Each structure stands twice: as C-alpha cells, then as structure tokens.
Amino acid sequence: MPTILHLNLHREFFSQIAAGTKRTEYRSQTPYWKKRLENRKYDVIQFRNGYATDAPVMVVEFRGLRRYGNGRTGYYAIRLGHILKIKRWQDESRPMIINLKKENGFFKFAVRGVASRTAMETRRECADVEQHVAAGVRGWLASCQPGEPRCQKTSGRQASAI
Numbered sequence: 001m002p003t004i005l006h007l008n009l010h011r012e013f014f015s016q017i018a019a020g021t022k023r024t025e026y027r028s029q030t031p032y033w034k035k036r037l038e039n040r041k042y043d044v045i046q047f048r049n050g051y052a053t054d055a056p057v058m059v060v061e062f063r064g065l066r067r068y069g070n071g072r073t074g075y076y077a078i079r080l081g082h083i084l085k086i087k088r089w090q091d092e093s094r095p096m097i098i099n100l101k102k103e104n105g106f107f108k109f110a111v112r113g114v115a116s117r118t119a120m121e122t123r124r125e126c127a128d129v130e131q132h133v134a135a136g137v138r139g140w141l142a143s144c145q146p147g148e149p150r151c152q153k154t155s156g157r158q159a160s161a162i
Helices: 011-019 031-037 123-130 136-142
Strands: 004-008 024-028 044-048 057-068 075-087 096-103 106-112
Touching: 011 057, 011 075, 024 031, 031 075, 044 075
Parallel strands: 004 044
Antiparallel strands: 024 075, 044 057, 057 075, 096 106
16 A cells, blocks of 8 residues: 655646646645654655545655755755646646536537637537537537527637636
C-alpha cells in the first residue's frame, strides 16, 4: 500500500500542476508541516481542489522534499513527479458549454473560453459549432429532430468565465 501525503490546493495551483507548469509545491516551515513532512517517506501526493465530496482529485508521484531557510522565512519545497491519476477535472484550456437552455424552440448556449458562437436553423450550421465546444454537445445535437431549429443567434460578446 503506497504512503499518501494529502494536500488541499486552490484552483489556480491545482490547474498549474495538472497542466505540468508547476513542478514544486511549497509549504511554510511550521511545527505542523515539520511533523507531517520531515523524517517521513511518501510514495505519492493526493492533491484535492477544495473540500467538497465531488472536488477534483489528482495523484502525483512524490520525488522528494527539500528544506530551505530557518525560522519565519523557512519553507519546504515538495518536488512533484508524473501525474498518475486525475478525477473530476475539466481541462480549463478546452472550450466547454456553461449555459444551455431551450427558448421558443431554439437552443441558446454560451461557451467558456470561446466567444459565443452563432448558428441558425440547420444541422450543417450547428455542425460548425459542434467543432468548437465540448463533447457534451454531440449528444445534444444527436437528440434533436431532423429539420428542427437547433441554435438561436446570440450576441458576439465573450462568454463569462466560471
């Protein structure tokens, strides 16, 4: 059974580790972290983005611990290895539908990370939209009746971030 170090992270740092841009996690040198980190051997680190039961979780290889400084200015540098597993995490760089509703026989939607897309009436026009949004749209398009109006024109403003 691997020895696991459990750490909670804010979304910003969780996404940096998931993207591979952050290779070291830092913790201050306090009695709490000294007890949890020094003279212990870990196999993996389980990062969690929040405290909810369905919060994103990531398991990363533990590559070692370094200690820098002393007293109030001291800190621990936890070296991270390969990402072994990620659960319940949506890649922020990929477009994703954030708002989908049907009004007057038309589907209206907004896409995170992409300016709002527009299309009218036909499946061909909506197929262009399908290329730019997350995989969830494919099931939505497939469930529509042939010839049914699919999308309603939306404003060209940027979709709001979540």
